[in-house]
Amino acid sequence: LRRRIPSTAARIPRCRGVEVVLAPRGYSIDAAGADAGRSRLTGRPVWAGGDRPRGTLGLPTDDDGAIRVDDDLAVAGRRAVFAAGDVVRHVDAAGTPLPPSAQVATQAGAAAGANAVRIVAGRPTRPADLAHQGWVLDLGGRRGVADLVGIPLADPFADLIPPFLHTAIDTKHLLEVGGIEQVVRRAVGW
Numbered sequence: 001l002r003r004r005i006p007s008t009a010a011r012i013p014r015c016r017g018v019e020v021v022l023a024p025r026g027y028s029i030d031a032a033g034a035d036a037g038r039s040r041l042t043g044r045p046v047w048a049g050g051d052r053p054r055g056t057l058g059l060p061t062d063d064d065g066a067i068r069v070d071d072d073l074a075v076a077g078r079r080a081v082f083a084a085g086d087v088v089r090h091v092d093a094a095g096t097p098l099p100p101s102a103q104v105a106t107q108a109g110a111a112a113g114a115n116a117v118r119i120v121a122g123r124p125t126r127p128a129d130l131a132h133q134g135w136v137l138d139l140g141g142r143r144g145v146a147d148l149v150g151i152p153l154a155d156p157f158a159d160l161i162p163p164f165l166h167t168a169i170d171t172k173h174l175l176e177v178g179g180i181e182q183v184v185r186r187a188v189g190w
Helices: 004-015 102-120 158-188
Strands: 028-030 033-036 039-042 134-140 143-148 151-153
Touching (some): 004 143, 151 158
Antiparallel strands (some): 028 033, 033 039, 134 143, 143 151
């Protein structure tokens, strides 16, 4: 599944004349292009990525630079300091690493905040119950890719569904944050 989605997702930009190259380790980028392994790619480089913390404020980290946290998201060795989001390597209940996504970061932020409130109230913290339900990526042109609880939506015709899902998720978030007024503003382009 993990190998199939990226190769299928690459089909959409390739149909639009975009050359997709997944760079091997040891690549370099400059203003005129990129060196990817043994070949040189010329043209305007575009790099998309970034799931590593940029600074940890002296907090304990793992070998990859992610802040180490306990199961309640308290920073290891610091009971009143919590961390959540891309600066942490979040795991599910089985200890499986979760992807650095807004979905996981939102769950972790809510759990860390709730545990901070518990500490202030003198109550014990609870382990964070984090899970990854899937992801949706709108690639434009009414096409996209998604993985919903292990069900891939990337093949021709199935790739029509993710943009609708993406809009539904955005609308849900707008309703939660700003109410119907924000949804209407977005719909009419205010």
